[in-house]
Every structure is written in C-alpha cells, then in structure tokens.
Amino acid sequence: MDLTIRAMGENDAAAIFEIYNQPSFRHGTLALPYESFETVRKWAEPRSPRDLHLVAEANGRAVGAAALRPFYGRRAHAAEFWIAVHDEVVGHGVGSQLLAAVIDTADNWINVLRLEMTVFTDNERAITLYKKFGFEIEGTHRAASFRNGRYDDVYCMARLRSPS
Template structure:
C-alpha cells in the first residue's frame, strides 16, 4: 500500500481525544501493556507542560496515527531513559510511522538529553516491534514470564535496551 503522509510534533491539549482513541484501539490494547476504554483524562499527562515525559505524536491529517513517549531517569539514572510507549494506529501499520517515531525519540535521547542508555519493554510475541528495536541497536536483556494479563491469558515480555 502507498505510504500515507504524516508529521511529527509534540501533543497539545486538543489532541487528548485522539490520543485516548489511539490508546484504546484493539490492536494497540492487545499488542501493548495498555488497557481499553482510555479517556482524555487518562492521557492528559502527555500534553501537560510540567510532565517529565517527552511525548511525540504522529499525525496523518487530523488523525493521531502514532505516539512515542520517552521518560528520562532520575537520581543515579540520569544517564538513562525509558521508551514508555511506541504506538501506531491499527489502520496505519507498515507506513514507517513507528520507525519515524523511534528515530525521533532516540535523536531526542542522544542529541538533546545526553542519555547513554535507553530501555523499553515489549511483549515477547510482537516480532515486528522486536525487529524494529533491534534495527536501532536494542538488545534483549531479559524475559519476564507471565508478565501481563491480556485477552484472558498471560503473556511474556522482554526487557530491551540500547547503550550508546
């Protein structure tokens, strides 16, 4: 399928309904540790100026097509950050949005925040996401058995990190 045009930017307060809808999509709920039926209030922290999290939206027209969230560490973890979320709308999979969001998050980590370690967790059955992370230098550091409950069963997750 031809790729759809999209742009990246920080979220605004008027994006909250679209963010909540994105986070509540069936594919995102099943493929992440998220839960369904998110409200704009549940995602309001992503657009709050005082938030420590750095959120980046992918927009295709007026549709919130993706989201990446990077949270820097505190205290003795000032050198590290965590990719809390990397989500791509169910209807926009395979369009390069996830790659663009991850690239933007890592540029923020490397060039603006000076982070030397970026970590994330991914469900062990999300092969496409794991391949994407590996293409950016992430390596599996561990496996968490029966880490989350989804769709009536337990699923394993992987701890991955990239050191610079």
C-alpha cells in the same frame, strides 16, 4: 505517507484516546479495555518537565504518538519510552519515524546513554522495529502480565549509545 513529527498538544487528546482504545494497541500494552477519556488523557501527559511527548501527524490528523521519559538520580543516564500507532497506518513507517525522533532527542539533546523498554514476546512487529534501531533483548520477564485470560512474557530490551 507525508508525515510530520511534532510536540503533542492539548488538541491531540481525542486522537490519542482513539489509538489507545484500539484492540491491537491494547494487546501490545498494559492498557485495560474501556478506559475513560480522562484516564487516557492523564496517561499521555508528561510526568515531569523532562518528558518528551510527540505526535506523528498525517493530513492534519494524529496517527501516532510517542513519549520519552528520562529517569532520575543514579539512573539519570537512562530513559524509557512508549510508541503508539493507529491501526490504519501500521506498517507505513510511523513507528520508525517516531522512534528515530525519540532516539535523536535521547542521543543528541539530553545525553541518554541507555534507552530501554519491555515488549511482549509475541509482538514481532515491535521487536523487529526495535532491533532495526540497535536494541537488544537483555532478558525475559516470565508471566509478566495477565492479558486475554493468561499470563504472558515480556522481553526487556535496551539500546546503549556509545559514550563520546
């Protein structure tokens, strides 16, 4: 798949809304069903000037997105991120290219030592992707989220860059 990773723009809101409302995306995140366009648009907006928001584009269409959100103060050495991939292209390397771009920015441009996130323990595809990029499971948050009528666990995962 010919894919371009670029900065997210205002014209990407409809594509992000479509991805956000797919059942597979919702199942792997804290998203609720039936969220409004405005709610999703605000969720995808940078929260600070330091945030990086990316889109994976194929054939002129946004098929994935990611964000890198650095922390502040005593956690300024760390950041969190999210990745979203359209159902139609899952398994075609979109998540890998987005995560590679997030890691490159974190390591080589904003000097992030610790990159972290949580992931549902049953999201094997995402866990495999994160491990491929050097993330390790640091622990389990039991009953961390209510999803599909039950409480589910999440792993906290992180990748530590070796300080130069």
